[in-house]
Amino acid sequence: MDLATVLLLHKCSFIVGAICCFYVRWRSREPGLDFLAIGDGLLAVASTLAGVGEQGILPYEIWTLASFSIGVTGYALMTTGLIQLSRRGRKRSDCLLVGFALILSVVVGFMHWYADNQTRAAIFNANTAAFLGISCVVILRDFFLDRLPARLGLLASLAAAMGFSTLVTVGMIFPQYGPVEPRYAFFMLIICHFSVALFVVVLVQERAETQLRRLANTDALTGIPNRQHFLASLPSELRDGDAFIMIDIDHFKSINDRYGHETGDVVLVGVAQAIANTAGRNITFGRLGGEEFALFLRGQTEDAAAAEADQIRRAVNGLAFAAGAETIAPTVSAGVAIWRGDCDAQKLRDRADQALYLAKRGGRDRVEIYPDPASMEECSSNAATAADQHSTEPGHPRPGELAA
Numbered sequence: 076m077d078l079a080t081v082l083l084l085h086k087c088s089f090i091v092g093a094i095c096c097f098y099v100r101w102r103s104r105e106p107g108l109d110f111l112a113i114g115d116g117l118l119a120v121a122s123t124l125a126g127v128g129e130q131g132i133l134p135y136e137i138w139t140l141a142s143f144s145i146g147v148t149g150y151a152l153m154t155t156g157l158i159q160l161s162r163r164g165r166k167r168s169d170c171l172l173v174g175f176a177l178i179l180s181v182v183v184g185f186m187h188w189y190a191d192n193q194t195r196a197a198i199f200n201a202n203t204a205a206f207l208g209i210s211c212v213v214i215l216r217d218f219f220l221d222r223l224p225a226r227l228g229l230l231a232s233l234a235a236a237m238g239f240s241t242l243v244t245v246g247m248i249f250p251q252y253g254p255v256e257p258r259y260a261f262f263m264l265i266i267c268h269f270s271v272a273l274f275v276v277v278l279v280q281e282r283a284e285t286q287l288r289r290l291a292n293t294d295a296l297t298g299i300p301n302r303q304h305f306l307a308s309l310p311s312e313l314r315d316g317d318a319f320i321m322i323d324i325d326h327f328k329s330i331n332d333r334y335g336h337e338t339g340d341v342v343l344v345g346v347a348q349a350i351a352n353t354a355g356r357n358i359t360f361g362r363l364g365g366e367e368f369a370l371f372l373r374g375q376t377e378d379a380a381a382a383e384a385d386q387i388r389r390a391v392n393g394l395a396f397a398a399g400a401e402t403i404a405p406t407v408s409a410g411v412a413i414w415r416g417d418c419d420a421q422k423l424r425d426r427a428d429q430a431l432y433l434a435k436r437g438g439r440d441r442v443e444i445y446p447d448p449a450s451m452e453e454c455s456s457n458a459a460t461a462a463d464q465h466s467t468e469p470g471h472p473r474p475g476e477l478a479a
Contacts, residue, residue, distance in 0.1 A: 183198060296340060
């Protein structure tokens, strides 16, 4: 493949990258896309200057220095954009890379290193490998905060580009020891640039989809999982130790009526966050609606589930909300139900709701456990036997005697 074709493909890779980043930036608010688009645009300009210069249209010293300076600045802006896109934020220190590129351009111009093709290409590709390496480190570091598959693809593309830039550098400095001919490594570098542009677009798309799923599964007011997400998170089959806890804020309607719905919302959000913080991440939790919350736990005993519910109750008791000159101290009631192999998830949740109703009737600010159906039947049987014995005692007519 001749040099003119390679330069044309090189320029096209950056033009495609610039167009993709500009378009995605227009549709998205993700930071760094503007720097990526400008960086790709500058690299396309630098590649064009090199192509025009190779044809003898521009003076040698002009196109070599211009293409070098614009090229290293383009890679600096690209790296800056990738860093901002990775961490989803901007910092003033991001300009340091651009400053370094400008200083390098001044040094190369002052030392006239741009006049020698081999020296210029070696410095340029070494700088490219360094910038791409910085991008790889940042993207890998931030993977644990943003676990998206596209990040791995972007990381692989940048790592490959860094490797090929290093091979070009080695081939320029040590032509006799270069493992790959520079033009072939340079061609693979072009493929990597196409791949980088692709995975940048995919990364932005995956983030948007993740955000949409988060919004669909999150209660807008309290910021905790909503009813839809809670029910979807329940296992398809129950097993021993599974438990439901139903929680309701006591006298919440009177809080709204007395202090207003804005104050009621503040109380609701505070209670929801207290429940979430106490429950932790290993418990399925959600707001079912209004002032009612539900938790699903695995591997519990009655005492353990009741203790968890009581810990939440005590955490809410420690809250206080100012309402003008008054203070609101909310309380919650909770109902607990343990799976005993005799019902499905819906029925188990209904039992927890019945236990919650018992807690409300029992005075509120308390935890009630749904009783074992077997013990309930035994109690009912004992009560019926006692009543029958009582009815057969002397002085008490048996059933049917009055009719006789």
